[in-house]
Amino acid sequence: MSGKFDVFALFPTPVVHFEVPDSAALNAELKTVIESKRKSDVGTEHSNFGGWQSSWEMDKWGGAPAIKLLAFARNAANRVTCDRQGQPANIMWKAQMWANVNRTGHGNEFHCHPSSVWSVVYYVDDGGISADPKLEGWLESMDPRAPGSLMYAPQLAYNCPGGLSVGGNEVVVPRAGLMVLFPAWVLHQVRPYKGSAERISIAFNLSL
Numbered sequence: 001m002s003g004k005f006d007v008f009a010l011f012p013t014p015v016v017h018f019e020v021p022d023s024a025a026l027n028a029e030l031k032t033v034i035e036s037k038r039k040s041d042v043g044t045e046h047s048n049f050g051g052w053q054s055s056w057e058m059d060k061w062g063g064a065p066a067i068k069l070l071a072f073a074r075n076a077a078n079r080v081t082c083d084r085q086g087q088p089a090n091i092m093w094k095a096q097m098w099a100n101v102n103r104t105g106h107g108n109e110f111h112c113h114p115s116s117v118w119s120v121v122y123y124v125d126d127g128g129i130s131a132d133p134k135l136e137g138w139l140e141s142m143d144p145r146a147p148g149s150l151m152y153a154p155q156l157a158y159n160c161p162g163g164l165s166v167g168g169n170e171v172v173v174p175r176a177g178l179m180v181l182f183p184a185w186v187l188h189q190v191r192p193y194k195g196s197a198e199r200i201s202i203a204f205n206l207s208l
Contacts, residue, residue, distance in 0.1 A: 023177030051106035137193035
């Protein structure tokens, strides 16, 4: 083949994995405030089936460790957000922030976060999933290119960035200290956790 040959990723969907520095010490502090809150808060129900989900104001009741974690999330969002001309957009993100504690069989149904720009998940305790992925409790995202599953040859993929999973879902295996950012319109769920410990995460909505 001769001549110019360009391949463009036309509709990319960014997903960011970010290792929070010194997460072990921060996670110990976060566990303490979450355990304290659980004693006085019966929790809420949104997309979750089972488990405990706090009120969406953890930045107010979570103290210094929550504020520190929120700063990491806001800074990470600014690194991957720009204006329509591609210039950096330094935004003081408005945030909703809440804690989730799942035990055996608990998870979340597929959902998205309307009126937000970024959704963020941070893992305080992966409940042993990182060492044994068969425990599941994974974060699963649905491919927004849904008609891709109707391809004439679904065993084939596209040889370009992001082209291998067209029509299928992608999962993130939780790991303590890992922060994940993705566009808030992406449909996602948490598969039921099969372990016997506690899977503890903190979620954020970042909006203008």
